[in-house]
């Protein structure tokens with residue numbers, strides 16, 4: 634099994650704040666990996682360091698065997714990224730944004746097939762700014778998949794999507810995974826994590842508090858449901874009480 638993402642001892646501080654401390658993780662090809670944690674736990678910082686858009690203070694990071702900070706150009710064609718907010722011209726339409734994005738890659742996927750797959754083909758002539766929150770979110774997943782990447786980073790995957798759209802996105806991602814796509818995601822929805830993730834890492838104030846599979850996370854907690862186990866791993870009060 635080929636290792637697609639490897640992070641060893643990643644540390645990143647903002648001034649005195651240790652945003653991420655000693656994070657190590659490994660993601661194999663065709664795996665869906667979930668990076669979890671409360672707001673401010675350090676997920677975005679970790680992803681930005683993995684992508685090379687932020688420089689880690691210390692640690693080693695490899696994506697597809699390359700150093701993302703030094704080899705960004707080389708990785709650009711092979712890695713997809715979903716942004717929460719993309720910067721685009723005020724009046725640009727969905728079709729134009731997709732075409733512009735596709736033009737950046739040598740071997741782009743067909744953006745219109747992707748729009749159809751994500752149920753927003755009828756919006757192709759609408760200005761992006763007029764899309765609903767959920768439609769925009771789906772568009773951003775489409776943009777991340779346009780490079781036809783080997784690995785894709787999806788930050789807060791289905792935030793803003795209704796229940797049906799979430800299920801549809803899960804199905805599409807499961808199909809892409811079957812074809813060998815490696816998926817690195819963050820999510821605040823534990824049902825989604827249970828449905829999709831082969832491996833997870835739970836962060837609490839920048840440190841790993843659990844690393845393994847969803848079923849291991851449940852087993853090592855006093856709970857039977859994953860959401861309860863997740864809250865137990867991340868709960869401030871509970872952990873504070875344990876230290877008394």
Ligand SMILES: Nc1ncnc2c1ncn2[C@@H]1O[C@H](COP(=O)(O)OP(=O)(O)OP(=O)(O)O)[C@@H](O)[C@H]1O
Pocket residue numbers: 647650652670671672673674675676677678679
């Ligand atoms: N550029 C920055 N300068 C200073 N502090 C920052 C900066 N970016 C993030 N932080 C701080 O680092 C910590 C980790 O933030 P990060 O955005 O990585 O968390 P997160 O887990 O992605 O949160 P969320 O779920 O809210 O997106 C937070 O305390 C945040 O306030």
